[in-house]
Amino acid sequence: MQDKVIYYETLHQGYGQYFEVEHVLFEQRTEQWHLSIFETKSLGRVMALNGAIQTTERDEFIYHEMLTHVPLLAHGQAKKVLIIGGGDGGILREVAKHRELTSITMVEIDASVIEMCQTYFPNHSAGAFDDPRLNLTIQDGLEFVRQCNEQFDVIISDCTDPVGPGEVLFSSEFYQNCQRLLAPNGIFVAQNGVPFLQPDEISNTVRRMHSYVTDCTFYMTAVPTYIGGNMAFVWATDNQMAKSVSLDELQLRFTRAGLATRFYTPALHQASFALPAYIQQAVASALTVTE
Structure with a gap:
């Protein structure tokens, strides 16, 4: 069985949330940022930048x-x-x-x-x-x-x-x-x-x-x-x-x-x-x- 892919938000020190990732749709890393767009069952598509959730389809x-x-x-x-x-x-x-x-x-x-x-x-x-x-x-x-x-x-x-x-x-x-x-x-x-x-x-x-x-x-x-x-x-x-x-x-x-x-x-x-x-x-x- 394949392990679940988890995305952890790291915006707050010592406190956060996680997302079960169905599919990674886009990912980009540069010296300034790490941008991820991924699909979830609960919130639809999610965009995260440098460990902080930016937007989700659902809310x-x-x-x-x-x-x-x-x-x-x-x-x-x-x-x-x-x-x-x-x-x-x-x-x-x-x-x-x-x-x-x-x-x-x-x-x-x-x-x-x-x-x-x-x-x-x-x-x-x-x-x-x-x-x-x-x-x-x-x-x-x-x-x-x-x-x-x-x-x-x-x-x-x-x-x-x-x-x-x-x-x-x-x-x-x-x-x-x-x-x-x-x-x-x-x-x-x-x-x-x-x-x-x-x-x-x-x-x-x-x-x-x-x-x-x-x-x-x-x-x-x-x-x-x-x-x-x-x-x-x-x-x-x-x-x-x-x-x-x-x-x-x-x-x-x-x-x-x-x-x-x-x-x-x-x-x-x-x-x-x-x-x-x-x-x-x-x-x-x-x-x-x-x-």
Whole structure:
């Protein structure tokens, strides 16, 4: 009998999860990274980078819907969106559902990531790369926001963990430039890790971001394969009312947009801003320091 092939995630020291691998579909090793795409029975296809799970077919919709529809429906009048990262196409797929948008700009550092994900994860993008509103730019995200002079109503940073090449997308310079690119009442969001296991990411983001906006906080949701509790998304805007839109108004905007979702609901949207006490305390403490 052939031994089972097991993939162990090593993102967290001394704690993790494993996946029984049915088939390895793609694997690449360089000096900078080890990328694996493999098939599982429980979660479908899985992508892992340097020992950290990036996305799975089965639960990707939770992450992508919450990182997209919360800022767009909270804004209510967005026309222009900037996506930084997101080469798998999941954020783009959800953004493209908003028919009222006139322009979608997407910045991805590596064109091969897009090609690979269209091959191995076609349902993530579901044809969204063919949307005529899309302006796709292959460039480093930090370089793009340094050089860009457009303004956007919503900026979504779909970044990896703050290690290696992805670390600059958690820097003070990156946040400052993103704020510069926000139109009046614009909203910036980004994934910010699982705070129960990555508590420093909350504090670091607040220290680096809060001096540039009047409202720097987080909202949360649970994504099963991002283990260790709820995932946090940073929320940054000068519109202090945006996170407090009433449930009736969110329902109206959701219905008007004609969205088909599998996870997001207006009630979940509103509830996602209710933060546990330990995160409230971490935010309050970090607000007293600027990095």
